[in-house]
Amino acid sequence: MAFEKGGLWRNWVGNQSCISRYKASPESEAQLCEMVAEADAADLPVRVAGSGHSFTPVVGTTGLRLSLEKMKGVLAVEGEHVTVAAGTCIGDVGRALKALGLSLANQGDIDSQAIAGAFTTGTHGTGITLGCLASQIAGLRLVQPNGEVLAVDGSDPDMLLASRVSLGTLGVISAITLKTVPAYNLHEHLWRDDFETCMERHDQLAAEHRHFGFFWCPVPESRHLYCLADTADAPLSTTKATSDVCEMKVMDITDRLPMEAPFEKIAYSSDVYPIEYVPNFHELEYAVPLEHGKEAVRAVRELMLNKHTNCIYPIEYRFTAGDEAWMSPFHRQDSITLSVSGGPGVDYWDYLRDVDAILRRYDSRPHWGKLHFLDTDDVTHLYPRAGDFRALRRRLDPAGRFLNDHVRMLLG
Numbered sequence: 001m002a003f004e005k006g007g008l009w010r011n012w013v014g015n016q017s018c019i020s021r022y023k024a025s026p027e028s029e030a031q032l033c034e035m036v037a038e039a040d041a042a043d044l045p046v047r048v049a050g051s052g053h054s055f056t057p058v059v060g061t062t063g064l065r066l067s068l069e070k071m072k073g074v075l076a077v078e079g080e081h082v083t084v085a086a087g088t089c090i091g092d093v094g095r096a097l098k099a100l101g102l103s104l105a106n107q108g109d110i111d112s113q114a115i116a117g118a119f120t121t122g123t124h125g126t127g128i129t130l131g132c133l134a135s136q137i138a139g140l141r142l143v144q145p146n147g148e149v150l151a152v153d154g155s156d157p158d159m160l161l162a163s164r165v166s167l168g169t170l171g172v173i174s175a176i177t178l179k180t181v182p183a184y185n186l187h188e189h190l191w192r193d194d195f196e197t198c199m200e201r202h203d204q205l206a207a208e209h210r211h212f213g214f215f216w217c218p219v220p221e222s223r224h225l226y227c228l229a230d231t232a233d234a235p236l237s238t239t240k241a242t243s244d245v246c247e248m249k250v251m252d253i254t255d256r257l258p259m260e261a262p263f264e265k266i267a268y269s270s271d272v273y274p275i276e277y278v279p280n281f282h283e284l285e286y287a288v289p290l291e292h293g294k295e296a297v298r299a300v301r302e303l304m305l306n307k308h309t310n311c312i313y314p315i316e317y318r319f320t321a322g323d324e325a326w327m328s329p330f331h332r333q334d335s336i337t338l339s340v341s342g343g344p345g346v347d348y349w350d351y352l353r354d355v356d357a358i359l360r361r362y363d364s365r366p367h368w369g370k371l372h373f374l375d376t377d378d379v380t381h382l383y384p385r386a387g388d389f390r391a392l393r394r395r396l397d398p399a400g401r402f403l404n405d406h407v408r409m410l411l412g
Contacts, residue, residue, distance in 0.1 A: 002035065006065055011052035013279040013344065018060035027070045029141065029149070029174040036172055037147030039064040039401070046401055048168055050114030051089060054121060054369035055282055057406040058167055066172065068114065074100075075175055081138055083177040086116035093178075094270025102180040103269040106130040106211075111274040116173040120166050121369035122329045124337065125273065126213040126318035128206045128290075132330055134164040135323040138179045142171030145401040149174070162385075162392050164325035167368055169393050169402050169411050186211075186272040187254040190229055190247070190263040191236035195301065198246040199294055206319055211251035215314035216297070218304055219243050222314045225341075227276055234263045244305070247314070281313055284352050284371040285339035286364035287320065287329040293336035299358045300338060308351040313341035326385035327411070329365040339370065379410050386411075 006020030022044065026032035039046045045063035052059065059065070068087030074096045076083040082102065084093055091111035097103055106125040113123070124132035140163050142150040150171060154160045163170055193201070198214060205212045217223050220242045223230060228247050231237065239245060251272060259266045266272075288296045297317055304311055316339040322330050329335070340355050342348025356373045365382050366372030380386050390411060397403075403412050 002038065003064060009049055009052075009059070009065055011054060011059065013055065013282060015055060015282050015344065016057050016060065018057075018062070018065070020061055020065035021063055023065045023067065025067045025070050029071070029143070032066070032068075032071070032172060032174055033143050033147040033149065035064070035066065036143050036145065040145040040147070040399075045404065046172065047404055048117070048172055050087070050117030051112055053110065053113045054117065055371050056369055057404065058121065058369065060406065061404050068116070068174075071174065076177075080180045080182075081177055082180050083139075083175055084115060085175055086114065086173045088115050089113060090115055090118060091270070091274065097180055098183060098268050098270065101183050103183045104133075104178070105136055105181050107133060107270065107273045109273060109275040110277060111270065115176060117168075117369070119176065120164065120168065120173065122165050122367050123369065124318070124320045124330070124367075125211065126320070127211045128319040128334070129321055130210075131321045131323040132328060134325055134328060136178050136180070137164045137176055139177035140173055141175045143174055144171050145397055145399065150396070153177075158388075159392075161324050162326045162389055165327045165329075165368070166389075167327075167407050167411060169407055170396055171402065184253045184269055185256070185258065185266055186251045186269050187256065188249065188251045188265045188272050189236070190231055190249050191234045192231040192239060193237070193246050193248055194239040194241055195244055195246055197238055198248065199298075202294055205248075205250060209250040209252055211249070213249055213316070213318040215247040215316050216301060217243070217245055217247060217314045218301075219312050222312050223247060225281065225313050226316075227278055228314070229263065231263060236263070280344065281341035282344060282348070282371060283339050283341045284355060285316075285337055285367040286356075286359045286372070287333070287335035287337050287367070288359060288362050288364045290319070290334040290336055292362040293317070293338070296336075296338055296359060296362055296364070300340065300355055303354055303358065308354065311340070311342065311348065311351045313343070315340055326389045327368075327383055329367055331365075331383060331385070333365075337367070339367075374410065376409055
């Protein structure tokens with residue numbers, strides 16, 4: 001058997017771990033196919049560990065734990081369609097696209113995740129007209145249990161829509177083809193507003209800017225927990241408050257030359273998007289239907305101010321356009337995403353369950369890589385194509401080779 005002894009694996013923040021019997025790091029698609037087929041013959045479950053940025057147990061396996069860290073880089077370029085190896089991190093994709101005169105249409109505020117894991121768990125950026133990252137997927141190559149490759153290229157639209165957000169349950173992704181756009185620069189502005197001013201301008205800012213989002217910080221030290229810029233002296237600030245304030249951000253495409261100043265920056269798209277985070281938080285994030293966004297954030301804010309006053313990590317609030325991917329958190333639903341966090345070593349579960357209870361009122365759906373409390377029935381209720389997805393998954397992988405207990409409960 002070509003596998004190494006597995007041992008202990010932990011995710012980036014240390015809240016998820018598993019002990020796998022075996023591990024392996026293929027260097028090519030052909031080698032990956034051989035490994036998957038060998039695991040299937042040995043009746044071993046198979047999961048892939050990317051960069052470990054999921055807070056949920058999506059990776060854990062007692063069988064074969066694969067890493068695609070040796071499968072990186074751009075594989076093909078056809079016009080604005082760019083195929084990249086599945087282990088390539090988002091930041092490296094951005095740098096490669098910049099050299100090609102291209103950009104991703106949107107991305108999130110962390111760029112160190114492996115592209116396959118980030119895109120297919122529902123990761124997103126912000127922008128009321130912009131879909132989640134998976135909406136940029138034009139094709140995938142899925143290694144099946146027998147080691148054969150299923151090429152998903154859009155000729156079967158349902159297969160593409162099922163594959164875009166699949167949590168690794170339809171096969172091991174070896175490569176992803178992305179629909180890119182011509183390269184562009186972004187102009188970023190940061191400022192500070194009080195909460196009510198933010199709510200009054202909510203609709204206007206979302207409509208007028210390509211990207212708009214904010215962090216609500218209940219206390220002055222909140223921003224430091226997420227390594228946010230200190231906007232206390234921002235010239236555009238409309239408030240002297242240092243608590244119960246919103247750290248605001250807008251970004252728009254510009255033709256102006258690159259520059260950087262306090263609270264303002266112009267640079268190539270992928271150079272502006274990311275924030276440097278310290279892995280000192282465990283995050284829950286749900287996609288709330290757009291029409292309920294302000295009501296939902298008000299309710300969570302009140303919860304933090306009046307009941308869970310020791311929970312001071314910022315609320316992060318962003319916008320994402322609906323899409324057609326079957327298991328996307330944004331399936332046919334324009335949404336805001338609302339995230340809250342607890343600190344490692346702290347018993348934050350009552351707080352997160354109270355947030356979950358609030359967001360359930362609106363039939364909110366989770367980011368699959370962030371903490372949530374969904375069960376089988378919840379998935380069936382919230383995702384109209386859940387039954388179709390499960391049927392397809394069983395057809396492609398009848399033995400459940402690519403499942404673990406967590407994803408089996410959700411999608412099995």
